[in-house]
Amino acid sequence: MPAIFALFLSDITLTRKNWWWSTQEALEKETPGATVVPVILSSDKTQVTLFRNKSAYPVYLTIGNLPKEIRRKPSQQGQILLAYLPTTKLEHITNKAARRRTVSNLFHACVSHLVAPLKRAGIEGIVLQSGDGIQRRCHPILAAYVGDYPEQMLVTCGYYGNCPVCMTKRDRLGEYPCRAAFRDFGQAVNAAKQIGKDEWVESCSNANIRPVQHPFWEDLPYTDIFRSITPDILHQLYQGVMKHLIAWLTKVIGADEMDARVRRLPANHGMRHFHKGITTLSRVSGA
Ligand SMILES: [Zn+2]
Incomplete structure (x- = not known):
């Protein structure tokens, strides 16, 4: 909660308008005068940190009320380090399926702990003061979870x-x-709630999710975890589209022609000029 207090001290801009308006409307019906604070979580398994002999990866928190330009710049401190999640592979569990299930359960148990304050705060609201000194009754609601594809499937409990x-x-x-x-x-929530009953596994299967014990989103007010998934820009757009496009075009016109055309591109401000072409590069990110 202190993380949200600190971040709220700036202006409000609108992003993801549809989600925002429908949530605002839903809240307005229940409790007029509410301000929605969209909570954005992100985790990155590639940023592993070592603590003595234990490794962990960070989870960051930001809010949608911050302008995007601030949110995305680490120097502006729009992202707050919320926690470190364990990276344990649980190698002592020899059964592969059991190990995978336990890894999922562990992840959801950890994140449940992180988002627990949102259950009450989302419904009752908390008073926050913005930079201009105005106090509002704010309802922090989990709106987005930013992660790569494997993390998206871990978060939503979907099948890989x-x-x-x-x-x-x-x-x-x-x-x-x-x-x-x-x-x-x-x-999905109804299925997850069947835990402990015989119907649990079947209801989860009907909802097309894996039977995970208490997914962290099962009690979060106004959250729809499936709508909170954002595109994975690096893998799906830069690497997914660009890698495919470059490979395809190189096959169609040949590496020499590809490089000749890239060399021919006029120099432009803010754009790198590849005077040797691009087909010899080992990795092209698209950016
Ligand atoms: Zn789809």
Whole structure:
């Protein structure tokens, strides 16, 4: 909660407008005069930190009320280090399926602990003061979870290979436009709540989620975890689209022609000029 207090001391801008308005509307019905504070969590497994002999990776928190320019710059301190999550692979569990299940359960237990204050604060609100001195009754609500694809599937409890957001079939992920319905968050919560009963595993399977013990989102007010998943820009856009495009075009026109065309591009401010071409580069990120 102190993290949210600190971040709120700046202006309010609107992003992800649809989510914001519908949540504001839902809150307004329950408790008029509420201000929505969209909580954005992100974790990055590639940033492992070592503490003596234990390794862990960071979870950051920011809020949607901060302008994007501040949020994305580490120097502006728009992101607050919220916690470190354990990276243990639980190698003492020899059964692979059991190990995978336990890793998921452990992740959700840890994040449940982190988001626990949001349950009450989301419903009752907390008084926050913005930079201009005005106090508002703010409702911090988990709005986005930023992570790469494996983390998205860990967070949503979806099966690997599926879409974290919608119900499209594995073999139809490439279809555009996508006509599949959004995943049903209510159904997922109901399924997760069957834990301890015989129906648990089957209800989870019907909801197309893995049977995870108490997913961290099961009691979060106004949260829809499936709608809170954001695109993984690095892997899905830069690497996914660019890598594919470059490989495809190189095959079509040949490496020499590809490099000749890249060399021919006029120099431009803020853009790197690859005077030797790009086909010999081992990694092209797209940026
Ligand atoms: Zn989808």
